[in-house]
Amino acid sequence: MGRYRRVAVLMGGPSEERDVSLRSGQAVAAGLRSAGYLVSEVVVEKNLPELPLGTEAVFIALHGQFGEDGQVQCWLQRMGVPYTGSGPESSAAAFDKRISKRIFDSENIPTPPWAVIRKGSSCPLPFPVVIKPPRQGSSIGAKKVERESEWVSALETALRYDEEALVEAYIPGRELTVGLLDGIPLPVIEIHPRGGWYGYEEKYTTGLTRYDVPAMLPDVWAKNCQSMAVRTCQALGCRGLGRVDYRMAPDGELFVLEMNTIPGFTETSLLPKAAAAAGLSFPELCARILETAGL
Numbered sequence: 001m002g003r004y005r006r007v008a009v010l011m012g013g014p015s016e017e018r019d020v021s022l023r024s025g026q027a028v029a030a031g032l033r034s035a036g037y038l039v040s041e042v043v044v045e046k047n048l049p050e051l052p053l054g055t056e057a058v059f060i061a062l063h064g065q066f067g068e069d070g071q072v073q074c075w076l077q078r079m080g081v082p083y084t085g086s087g088p089e090s091s092a093a094a095f096d097k098r099i100s101k102r103i104f105d106s107e108n109i110p111t112p113p114w115a116v117i118r119k120g121s122s123c124p125l126p127f128p129v130v131i132k133p134p135r136q137g138s139s140i141g142a143k144k145v146e147r148e149s150e151w152v153s154a155l156e157t158a159l160r161y162d163e164e165a166l167v168e169a170y171i172p173g174r175e176l177t178v179g180l181l182d183g184i185p186l187p188v189i190e191i192h193p194r195g196g197w198y199g200y201e202e203k204y205t206t207g208l209t210r211y212d213v214p215a216m217l218p219d220v221w222a223k224n225c226q227s228m229a230v231r232t233c234q235a236l237g238c239r240g241l242g243r244v245d246y247r248m249a250p251d252g253e254l255f256v257l258e259m260n261t262i263p264g265f266t267e268t269s270l271l272p273k274a275a276a277a278a279g280l281s282f283p284e285l286c287a288r289i290l291e292t293a294g295l
Contacts, residue, residue, distance in 0.1 A: 002287070002290075002291040003056075003057075003291060004037070004056040004057040004082070004290060004291070004293065005037060005038055005056060006037075006038045006040075006052075006054045006055055006056050007032060007037050007038070007039055007040070007055065007056060007057050007058065007059060007290060008039075008040045008041075008042050008051050008052055008055045008057075008058050008059070009025050009028050009029045009032065009039060009040070009041055009042065009058075009059045009061055010025065010042050010044055010049065010058055010059070010060050010061060010062050010067070010072065011024065011025020011026065011028075011029075011041065011042070011043055011044065011061045011062060012025070012043040012044045012045065012062070013044045013062040013063070013064065013065075013066050013067050014044075014045070014046045014065065014066055015062075015063065015064025015065040015066060015067065016064055016065075016136060016140045016161070017063035017064035017136075017137055017140065018064075020063055020204060020264060020266060021061060021062050021063045021064070021067065022043070023264075023265075023266040023267075024061045024063065024264050024265035024266055024269070025041065025043075025061035025062075025265075026041070027265045027266060027267070027282070028059055028061050028265050028286050029041045031265075031282045031283045031285070031286035031287075032059065032283070032286045032287065032290060034282075034283035035283040035284065035286060035287040037287070037290070040052040040055065044062060044066070044067075044072075048075055051079075051081065055081060056081075056082070057081065057082045057083065057084075057290060057293040058076055058081055058082070058083040058084070058293070059083075059084050059286070059289065059290050059293070060072060060073075060083055060084050060085050060262055061262070061265060062262065063137055063262055063264065064136065064137050064140075065095075065135065067262060068091055068094070068095045068137065068260075068261055068262050069091060069092055069095040069096070069135065070087075070088035070089065070091040070092035070095070071088075073085070073086070073087055073088040073091050074088045076295075077295055080295065081295075082293040082294050082295055083293055083294075083295075084240050084241065084289050084290060084292060084293045085238075085239070085240045085241060085242075085261055085262055086236075086237070086238040086239050086240060086242070086261045087237070087239070089237065090236050090237040090238045090239070090261070091238075091261050093236050093237070094236045094238060094242075094258070094259045094260070094261045095135060095137075095261065096134055096135050097132070097134045097135070097166050097258060098116055098134045098164070098166060100236060100258060100259065101114050101166070103235055103236060104232070104235070104256055107231075107235040109228070109231060109232055109235055109256050110228075110253070110254060110255050110256060111168075111255055111256045111257070112130075112168040112169040112170070112171050112247065112255045112257070113125060113168065113169045114166060114167065114168040114169070115166075115167050115168075116134070116164050116165070116166055116167075117155070117164065117165050117166075117167055118159075118163065118164055118165075119155075119159055119163075121155065122151070123145070123148070123151050123167065124167060125167060125168070125169050126169070127145060127146060127147055127148065128144060128145060128146045128147075128170040129144075129145050129167050129168065129169060129170055130142060130143070130144050130145070130167070130168050130169075130170050131143055131145055131154045131155060131157075131158045131165055131166070131167045132158055132165065132166050132167075132168075133158050133159075133160075133161035133162045133165060133166070134162055134164060134165070134166045135161070135162055136161050136162075137260065139198065139199045139200045139203060140161070140200060141157055141158050141160060141161045142158070142199065143157055143158070144170060144197055168257075170247075171247035171248075171249055171255050172249070172250070173247055173248050173249045173250050174190055174215075174247070174248040175190065175191040175192075175193070175198055175245075175246070175247060175248075176188055176189065176190055176191070176215060176217075176225055176245075176246040176247075176248055176254075177189050177191065177243055177244065177245045177246065177270050177274075178225050178226055178228075178229035178243065178244050178246075178274075179241075179242070179243045179263065179270060179271040179274040179275065180229055180230070180233055180238075180241060180242045180243065180244070181241055181275065181280075181285070181288060181289070182239075182240060182241070182288070182289075182292050183230065183233065183239070185225075185226035185227075185229045185230055186271070186274035186275060186277070186278050187213065187214035187215075187222075187274050187277040187278055188214055188215040188217060188222045188225045188226065188274075189211055189212065189213050189214065189215055189270050189273060189274055189277075190211070190212040190215035190216070190217070191209060191211060191270075192209060192210040192211070192212070193208065193209045194208050194209065194210075203264075203268065204266065204268055205268075206267065206268055209268070211270070211273060213273045213274060213276070213277045214274075214277055218252075221248070221252050224252075224254060225246065225248075225254065228244070228246075228254055228256065229244040232244045232256055232259050233259065236259055238259060238261055239292070239294075240289060240292040240293070240294075241261075241262075241263070241271070241289050241292070242259055242260060242261050242263065243259070243260045243263040243270060243271055244256060244258075244259050244260075245257040245258055245259075245260070265286075271285070272285060
């Protein structure tokens with residue numbers, strides 16, 4: 001047992017990812033109990049929750065808006081309760097892809113060509129492209145657009161969630177991700193979705209996606225993925241845990257898509273898979289993350 005004993009796991013929340021968050025939170029709570037902590041499960045609705053008396057630290061298992069955009073972090077900061085993951089500003093920067101893309105460009109972190117568009121816009125980049133809401137996770141509202149005839153429908157889907165949409169060049173090649181635990185990169189994972197598109201269903205339906213853990217890459221490529229994950233985390237000012245998603249071109253060139261500050265903890269989630277490949281059990285992973293909690 002480390003610095004904390006009585007802990008609360010926040011889950012649920014008002015975002016489109018509520019169901020995933022509930023699954024993540026229940027898994028984390030079970031993992032922390034296995035590791036010896038006294039755990040309260042706090043299901044968040046639309047308003048700020050009450051923390052149980054005596055809570056010493058909070059494990060945030062909230063995905064999407066309110067959980068990953070800095071709001072819950074601001075609230076916990078004001079209350080003086082240590083929490084897992086990144087602080088308010090870093091959370092907001094990583095969550096809003098418009099902000100993180102600008103940071104990637106300014107820090108020379110390679111990312112696919114991109115643009116921000118509004119209703120009625122034609123596609124500003126050559127096809128194929130990916131269009132997505134700038135402030136959603138789990139591929140909610142995201143579409144790969146192969147040709148002009150698919151554009152209007154995909155733009156309408158993305159704009160259901162925001163006044164603007166982010167469009168980026170689609171990089172043919174491999175889908176990779178690197179988890180981070182207290183600044184240390186975990187083994188690289190390669191993602192093989194059935195049908196080639198790693199959307200919401202492929203992320204959360206068992207059997208629709210195959211994972212290579214660790215990815216079968218030349219050592220130099222794998223090390224580049226890991227060092228780029230650390231650079232991305234540092235550029236955004238993130239801490240505690242995270243996951244950096246990539247596309248890799250056939251020649252090994254890497255493109256950072258985004259940084260997830262609160263990755264999933266469900267049975268199909270990637271951070272637990274990477275931790276297991278590094279020799280960490282799920283309860284050990286949860287405990288390690290909890291012990292990084294701070295203000």
